[in-house]
Amino acid sequence: MSLTQLHAPATAVERPRFRAWPELNNPAAWLVALILLIMPLIASGFFLIEIFGTTLILGIIALSLMFLAGYGGMVSLMQLTIAGFAGYMVAVFGVSGNANISLGWPWWLATPMALVLATIFGTLGGALAVRTEGIYTIMITLAIGAAFYYFTNQNWAIFNGHTGINTVATPHVLGIDWRSDIPFYYLILAVAALCYFAVQYVSRAPFGLALQGVRDNARRMAALGFNVNAHRVAAYAFASFIAGLGGVLQVWNYRQISPGSVGVERCIDILIIAVVGGITRPIGPFIGALIFVILRTFALDVLIKFGLDGNRFRLLIGLGFLAIVFWSSDGVIGLWERWRRRQARSPSSTAGSRHG
Structure with a gap:
């Protein structure tokens, strides 16, 4: 699709529809x-939450x-x-073991408030980041992350310093404890x-197509009348809401x-997860998260068994990250598609050699 088509009003053909999505026609997707x-x-409770539940959250x-x-x-x-900010807001506005800090709101009020504030926080950070490009964008977002870490570590009135906030209450709806293993997994x-x-x-909607046009050639999209910075800030807002859900x-x-x-x-770690799985497909982060969680969970025992420091599991993750990036710019998905x-190609080439 050309940039001129992106600028044109969306038609019924251009609108994303479920029946047009190839993922839903893939038998492997239905099997998964x-x-x-x-x-x-x-799966036992440990694998259900510590492996698959944690994989989905990080994903x-x-x-x-x-x-x-x-x-x-x-x-x-x-x-x-942003995810951590949403988690802190749930603890601050909701109910926890730190009654002198938490406001005691019910979860159905504390959670939406946390998501709104996390989205605003991420949008403001994105508004700063979009004024730069390349390495400077990475450095600004990293600086925001580092500043938030030190702020929470040193602030006792709101975030309870390095101790943090413990015993955060979880939802109970219709007599169900939604933190018990099976309900929480679902x-x-x-x-x-x-x-x-x-x-x-969103990636197939007019906004998503325009965002991809901005990614490919921001100057041309601006010449076509698109507000480049507005699209980028809106993308940060959407992504911040998703990250906030993961934080909750x-x-x-x-x-x-x-x-x-x-x-x-x-x-x-989140960057490594996204890159290892595949940065161009939505399924990639979940694949990367599964690899990361398995290594983090079981590499500790393997290293300790061989008399090595368990913290060296990050070395394994780093080596795996380098190997995957070296062999594929699109992570595990790229390796799979290759x-x-x-x-x-191999059957056709074999048949061709036989006919020859």
Whole structure:
């Protein structure tokens, strides 16, 4: 689709429709969906929450980065900071074990307030970041993340300093404790699915197509009459809301939040997750998150078994990151598609050699 077509009013053909989405015609996608739905029947509580639940939560946060980088060409290192901000707001406005800090609002008031404030926070940060390009955008978003970490670590009146806020209350609706393993897993899965399809929809909507045009050639899009900065700031707002959802689920998962949850190294982890999985497809962040969580969970035991420091699991993650980026610029998805193309070519080449 050309940039001129992007500028034209959206028609019925241009509007994204579910029946036109190739993902829904892929049998492998339906198989994955079925496995995720029946996961509580085949996985223990540990695997259900600590592996698959955590994977989906980190995947949601990394999905917000993928949207900005893949469709907008903007690499943001403050997506985990936005998620942490939403988690802190849930703890501050809601109910927790720190009664002198938390305001005691019910979850159905504290959660929307946290999401609104996190979206505003991310939008303001994005408004600063879009005034720069390239490495300067990365540095500004990283500076915002570092500043928020030190602010939470040193502020005791609102964030309770380095101790953080503990025993955060979780939702109870219709007599169901939504933090118990199975209900919480399905809650995470539902939010992850909504975020995934929302990103897919927006990427094919007129706004998403225009954003991709801005990514490819901002000057030409401005010449066509598009407000480049407005599109970029709106992209930050949308991505911030997604990151905020991940932050709310994260604070409900651990029932506490502290400055360690929003450290600079955690911000970089989100970038690694998105890049390893694939920065150009919405499914990529979830693949990267699964790889990251498995390495983080089981590499510790393997390293300790061989008498090595368990913290060196980050070395394994770093080596894997370098290997994947070296062999594929689009992460695991790129490697998979390269392998499929090679497999598709091999039968024809074999048949051609036989006929020759």
